Amino acid sequence: MRGAVAGNMRQIEARFEAEEARAAHYLSSHTAAPLRQILQDQLLTPHLLTVISMPNSGLDVMIDLDKIDDLARLYRLFTTVPLGLPTLRKALKDTLDARGKAINTAGLAGDADADGPDDDAGPAAKARGKGKVLAPGAGAQTLRLALKWVEDVLALKDKFDGVWRQSFQSDRDIESGLNEVSDSARFGVLVVR
Amino acid sequence: MYTKVAGVPEIWDCGMSLFLKHIIRPPIQDHLVSAILREIQVERDGYVIHRSDVKGCVDVFLALSEDADSPSVYKRDLEPALLRESEAFYKAEGERLLETCDAPEYLLRVSPALLYAWRGGR
Numbered sequence: 492m493r494g495a496v497a498g499n500m501r502q503i504e505a506r507f508e509a510e511e512a513r514a515a516h517y518l519s520s521h522t523a524a525p526l527r528q529i530l531q532d533q534l535l536t537p538h539l540l541t542v543i544s545m546p547n548s549g550l551d552v553m554i555d556l557d558k559i560d561d562l563a564r565l566y567r568l569f570t571t572v573p574l575g576l577p578t579l580r581k582a583l584k585d586t587l588d589a590r591g592k593a594i595n596t597a598g599l600a601g602d603a604d605a606d607g608p609d610d611d612a613g614p615a616a617k618a619r620g621k622g623k624v625l626a627p628g629a630g631a632q633t634l635r636l637a638l639k640w641v642e643d644v645l646a647l648k649d650k651f652d653g654v655w656r657q658s659f660q661s662d663r664d665i666e667s668g669l670n671e672v673s674d675s676a677r678f679g680v681l682v683v684r
Numbered sequence: 685m686y687t688k689v690a691g692v693p694e695i696w697d698c699g700m701s702l703f704l705k706h707i708i709r710p711p712i713q714d715h716l717v718s719a720i721l722r723e724i725q726v727e728r729d730g731y732v733i734h735r736s737d738v739k740g741c742v743d744v745f746l747a748l749s750e751d752a753d754s755p756s757v758y759k760r761d762l763e764p765a766l767l768r769e770s771e772a773f774y775k776a777e778g779e780r781l782l783e784t785c786d787a788p789e790y791l792l793r794v795s796p797a798l799l800y801a802w803r804g805g806r
Contacts, residue, residue: 495784498784499781499782499784502781503781506774506777509727509728510770513724513727516735516739517735517736517738517739517742518742518766519742519746519758519759519763521759521763522763522766522767525763525767526767526770529767529770529771529774530774532771533771533774533775533777533778534774534777534778534781537778538778538781538782541782542782
């Protein structure tokens with residue numbers, strides 16, 4: 492079940508290869524292009540969003556489980572159709588944004604438990620500020636939360652960097668999409684540098 | 685050698701056109717087209733076919749045309765039929781793939797009992 496989308500992508504890629512071979516081996520080479528067009532129009536374009544957002548086996552799960560090969564296949568197939576890359580870029584931005592928010596929420600929730608709500612400074616500033624407050628007990632707790640936040644954010648960056656490099660062939664378009672999210676105030680400067 | 689001067693088709697062209705007119709014609713042509721399409725379908729379904737037999741038929745269609753300027757029989761008759769079939773097949777295939785993707789999800793959602801059984805069974 493977890494691999495449903497990955498399995499589909501494998502089948503679709505195999506279909507592309509089979510039709511390519513068919514045209515080359517016993518049809519006319521002129522027929523290869525229209526056949527490829529049919530495959531793109533029928534198997535890929537109408538289902539891009541459905542496939543990528545499939546719960547339990549879509550993009551999110553592939554990233555969670557570090558399915559580098561499956562993600563690479565997804566990228567290969569998606570980039571063959573015009574709508575593919577924008578769809579993938581959008582979905583990646585959404586999932587990175589959601590993951591970032593989750594880290595922040597976890598940090599803030601812990602923070603509130605420790606010493607009540609703080610001012611409106613961003614988590615990065617807050618984390619740095621808190622590190623210098625040396626009240627024993629509460630201070631140590633806050634420091635731990637701050638460090639945890641930093642670790643979580645760095646781990647998230649590493650994960651997406653790895654996926655981007657290994658699966659998405661260091662695609663510039665996807666990189667700019669991811670940077671848009673991580674450059675936003677929410678993450679501070681830690682994620683990008 | 686003198687055919688051009690005499691304004692009659694060369695013997696090769698003449699032979700091809702006679703072959704087209706008398707051998708490759710309805711209903712034989714239709715049978716051939718549907719046989720080729722059937723073989724392709726069989727192969728798409730995952731079975732092994734004699735590709736060289738199909739290639740033979742396709743090559744004949746590729747070589748034949750009504751006259752020198754018109755498209756080959758392949759381009760005129762076989763390819764449109766082939767693309768039509770392919771489109772229908774892959775349309776259904778796309779939907780089928782989505783369903784196999786969705787089916788476990790759907791079943792689990794509609795049936796908590798099934799979910800229970802599935803988890804219990806592991």
